[in-house]
Amino acid sequence: MRKIFAALLCAGILLLPGCTAPASDPSAPAAADWCGLTYEYSLPLTHADQFTVSYYKNGYARIDIADGSRYLVVPAGQDVPDGLDNGTVILQQPLDRIYLVATSAMDLFRAVGGLDSIRLSGTDADGWYIPEARQAMERGDILYAGKYSAPDYERIYAEQCDLAVESTMIYHTPEVKEQLERLGVPVLVERSSYESDPLGRMEWVKLYGVLLGCETQAEAVYQAELDRLSAIADQPDTGKTVAFFHINTNGSVTVRKSGDYVAKMIDMAGGDYVFSELSAQEDNALSTTNLQMEAFYAGAKDADCLIYNSTIGGELHTMEELLAKSPLLADCKAVREGSVWCTGQNLFQSSMGLGGMILDIHTVLTDPAPDPAALTYLHRLT
Structure with missing residues (x-):
């Protein structure tokens, strides 16, 4: 790989x-x-x-x-x-009054200096971890127009929106997509999350x-x-094993299957994902699966590095917080050796930050005491 x-x-x-x-x-x-x-x-x-x-x-x-949709961008x-x-x-340029609902797309617009093209957001200011997006909303350059399932049609129409960029969640409320199209707003469904790489x-x-x-x-x-x-890219594998996980409120553990992009990031960083036997074909096509804590412990107890996913339940900062979720983890090698890390909540809105995350993983696998300032998306549990 x-x-x-x-x-x-x-x-x-x-x-x-x-x-x-x-x-x-x-x-x-x-x-x-x-x-x-x-x-x-x-x-x-x-x-x-x-x-x-x-x-x-x-x-x-x-x-x-790939979902079969087709667009013609007209200059x-x-x-x-x-x-x-x-x-x-039909997407008639200039596209400069966009209603952006897919949070994963905001960082891509930011990267090319395109925030001025976004007029409306499906996430309010306090929901953005991208500073430029939050600041644009606080200044009033970008206005809140409701989440994907309950958009503010009146505001969207008044602002003469010329494109709605939606996540695949819109398929759960097809009537919203239909109403936007009736208002003359073309809808593009963002599918970057379907990329396994x-x-x-x-x-x-x-x-x-x-x-x-x-x-x-x-x-x-x-x-x-x-x-x-x-x-x-051309450096040898580190030989270190990594578990990436989240503990749910019911005590089960969500892990990534081997074909998921997070597992591939670990591989690119020179690590070995400990749950590589969990293929996408098992049970269903989802990229994640839930394990009972005992099954997770059996697979992760000898891992060299644990990375906690903060996306759903928020960030952890101490071992005490982690062990409060499951005292069983105290016997894990990575816990005993102090190699437990947590992602920042900004990671999963930072679509252009995945390269930085790969570099962060490589750093924690190759440097036993990395400078915290050298890491962008990971912090060590103390």
Whole structure:
């Protein structure tokens, strides 16, 4: 896996910002004219497999997403071509009054300097761990327009929203999507969470670069992350084992399956995920599974490093807090040796921070006493 990772990084480094060569990936869109538009090239993608982009003459771009949805980005000043079927959603640039509901997308907009294009948010100011997003809401540059299941349609209509970026949670309330479309607001469902490769999740920054017309900047941002990771890509495995987990209120433990992106981040960092035998085919297609505490202890008791996931229940800061959830963990090797870490709650809104998380994991696996200031998304339990 690490050899493949290193090779893919090298392939990504060869892609220069603004490159217009056709993608060699066989899953990329066919090089063909479409609906009177003259095909030019496809957006090169190195890790993402949940979307593709085809470019046509005069700046048109067709986006195909793995759920079957299709979008045509029409440049400012250009007409919508004739003959499009009803399944193609038109996105007329400039897209500068966006209703952003998918929290994972905010950091991608931030990375390309696109917060000015977001007018409405599905998360209120105090729910953002991205400082720039919170500050924009406090200034009134971005307004709260209700969560995904209960949007403020009146505000959305009054603000002349030109695109709603939703998470897949919108599929639980299809009537909301239908109502937005009736108001003339096109809906794009964000699927970066379906990327099993963490680098693929970050590569969605290129899709938002297409929407905002800043592809070169998006490519540069993505390439910078690959460059950062190249420093550890060819290093040998550390030989250290890692468990990544969360303890639920009922005492069970949620862990990631082997195909999940977190398990792959651990591998890229030079670690060995202790629950690698849990495949995505077991029980269901979910990327996580719940274990009874005794089963988790059996798998994690000899792990060199424990990483607690703070996403749901909040951050832990002390061993006492961890052992209050399960005294059984006191006998774990990592607890005895003081190698227990917790993610910051900012991690899972920081879509462009996954590279930084890989580097953090590598640091705690290779440095027994890392400087806390050198870590971005992990802190040690004391």
